Amino acid sequence: MRSTLDDNRPIFQQIREMIEEDIVEGVLQEGEKAPSTNQLVAYYKINPSTVLKGVNELVDEGILFKKRGVGMFVAVGARGKLIDQRKQNFKEEFVWRMLEEANKLGIAQQDIEKMMTELKGRNNDD
Template sequence: MSKLLNEKKPIFVQIRDWLADQIIDETLVEHDKVPSTNEIVTYFKVNHITVSKGVTELVEEGVLYKKRGVGMFVEEGARKKLLASRREGFVEEYLKPMLEEAKKLDLTESDIQKMIDVNRGDKE
């Protein structure tokens, strides 16, 4: 397995997220051709079925579309879809657990804001 991948998430999810990240950061834009499954297999040194599963999820979500015999491409509005989905997931995956822990630690909103500012580099 490639050093680019980790054991925290299933590999197909990591590949799916890798492609999604490229769309979100606009490395890939609408109607751009995405790397073929064979190219991704070679890059990550993983099984073809694993890569196909990650790519298929993006197709099913309407983020990628296939042109038979040509390849996969970024669907129109894909970035907007991915951002909406990630924002929704952000609350459940990061914000709620953080607020629960902050409550246990008796941190105020002001305490949390200071921590954010320091770690973002806004204030020291």
């Protein structure tokens, strides 16, 4: 869990994103118990309704499921589903914008690929 929340974004969204991130990174495995509403409320000192809104969105999408009287658990296939969503968002948000800008600047596809290879090599040197 993050140590603090961002005041400029809806808290329920941040709670949702933290749980998603833990699933994608493998901190939370399929079938494993997710942090309880009470844990999140106590840790962040926030309203239980706010936590529930974020958690319930994940339940509605099949990322988490409820075991009555026990808590919330990570659904089978949740990690794959989240990764697929992120790939689609990456394509729409970053790749599309990059291609639009490349077209405006007259940058050929092979030049884009070369730039990406150079940057990836630089990233691997770290």
